Amino acid sequence: MIKRHFLLVAAGVLVLLMAVAVIVRLLFADDGGGQGGPGGGRGGAQEVAAFETTERTFSDTLQLVGVARGQRSVEIASTNTELITRVLFRDGQSVRAGAPLVELQAREQEAGMIEARARVEQAQRDYDRSKELVDRGIAPRVNLEQADSALKAAQASLEAAEARRGERVIRAPFSGVLGLTTVTPGTLVGPGTVITTLDDISTIRIDFPLPERYLSRVQSGTPISATADAFPGSQFTGRIARVDTRIDEVTRSATARAELPNPEGRIRPGMSMRVTVRQGQRQSLAVPESAIQYEGEGAFVYRIMPAEAGQIAQRIEVETGVVEDGYVEILSGLDAGETVVASGLNRIQPGAPVTLAGRSNGQ
Incomplete structure (x- = not known):
């Protein structure tokens, strides 16, 4: 019985000593000679990636949503009430102008x-x-x-x-790609009965509403880029072909039509497209998006400054402009050639010591 109590006391003392050792280690352990790294101990320098601010090309952009349409689109239909005797095409087939599609009795x-x-x-x-x-x-x-x-x-x-x-032979009015059909030999069709669809998608048109306040800044030939949810990471480029002559009295916008090549036929009529219209270019100071921290309506970066024992991260309020290709335009708060923390801002405190793991200027 005494031996059992002795073992329990010894075990308790051992656990207590281990807990004290852990506490002492947390309080006094350094971070490998003061070099610091991600998650370094208190009093050590945090290792960070750095970016040297430089100027980049930015452009004012409009972000709009439009609908893709074929250069020419038509529903193939019969003008008479008659039985179909032959179907001469396949779903999704590419055809030339004048190709026979169906024969009627x-x-x-x-x-x-x-x-x-x-x-x-x-x-x-x-x-x-x-x-x-x-x-x-x-x-x-x-x-x-x-x-x-x-x-x-x-x-x-x-x-x-x-x-x-x-x-009695219905032919393709122009070259293009046929859609799906449900007709077969023996199907009775009448005037207006849709047999299939035909779309010329070698060139795609995108119609989108253009607010009237931008009419003076967008004209025929203005370059655009477009993206679609169906193709993440892909960007399609083209130009404004024309802008409608009328303004919608309700939406106060005109319909703009962009045209872009579609050689692989990836964009399909009816697809929703996000259109970016670029308006002029300018050179401005820039930093990566990862270097910006937003707080309320403001934004700040951590500028790396020299200190007695090395370098520290100094919090600097900045005024930002447009975001383009992963970079943020800096309108005020920084000068060219200054070095900022490029990532991991949530692990840094104002005035904290830092060491540089690498430097980039975005070139």
């Missing part, structure tokens, strides 16, 4: 063509016979003229019959 038109051909053949025989008689001097020349007129009328009737038969 054409019994009446085919019968008309047979009748018209027979009339042409008879008129041709009458003309040949009249010509022979006229050449031999047996018949008057007026008979040949009448036979020639009858032949021309029969040929015109045949051309009209062939045209009516041609209307």
